[in-house]
Amino acid sequence: MSASTKTDISRILRRLKECGLRLTRNRENLVEVLAQSKQPLSADELRQKAGFAATDLVTVYRNLEAFQSAGILQRIPLENGSQLFELTDLGDHYHHLICRECHKTERLEVCLGEQLSNKAKSLGYKQIAHVLEVYGICGECDAQAT
Numbered sequence: 247m248s249a250s251t252k253t254d255i256s257r258i259l260r261r262l263k264e265c266g267l268r269l270t271r272n273r274e275n276l277v278e279v280l281a282q283s284k285q286p287l288s289a290d291e292l293r294q295k296a297g298f299a300a301t302d303l304v305t306v307y308r309n310l311e312a313f314q315s316a317g318i319l320q321r322i323p324l325e326n327g328s329q330l331f332e333l334t335d336l337g338d339h340y341h342h343l344i345c346r347e348c349h350k351t352e353r354l355e356v357c358l359g360e361q362l363s364n365k366a367k368s369l370g371y372k373q374i375a376h377v378l379e380v381y382g383i384c385g386e387c388d389a390q391a392t
């Protein structure tokens with residue numbers, strides 16, 4: 247484990263405590279798995295990597311919900327209705343480019359959401375948020391197909 251991963255984990259755990267979440271072994275496990283993963287993970291992948299039994303998927307989801315409300319987790323919706331999860335910093339905002347075939351996920355450093363928020367504001371909405379993900383076939387998968 248790299249030094250930066252370690253600081254990330256302790257900062258994230260501190261944040262969970264500040265939000266009034268108890269630091270159970272389960273929660274620490276999940277945070278560690280998320281912090282060490284290079285790619286966003288599905289709930290079931292998380293469950294397996296964190297060493298939970300198949301029957302514990304509900305527990306995993308419950309913890310992920312708690313993480314999300316603490317602002318340390320971003321949910322990435324997929325086209326088929328399932329979702330991936332990755333750690334995020336409070337206030338961070340990313341869109342992703344996701345390969346349909348291999349599920350490779352990249353962060354896009356652009357946000358075109360301003361127009362949408364302005365429109366929502368003009369309609370009298372407050373606390374506006376948006377989710378926007380981009381799907382396609384990555385170069386590697388495309389090369390394999392031809």
Ligand SMILES: [Zn+2]
Pocket residue numbers: 345346347348349350383384385386387388
């Ligand atoms: Zn791909």
Ligand SMILES: [Zn+2]
Pocket residue numbers: 339340341356357358359376378
């Ligand atoms: Zn955005």
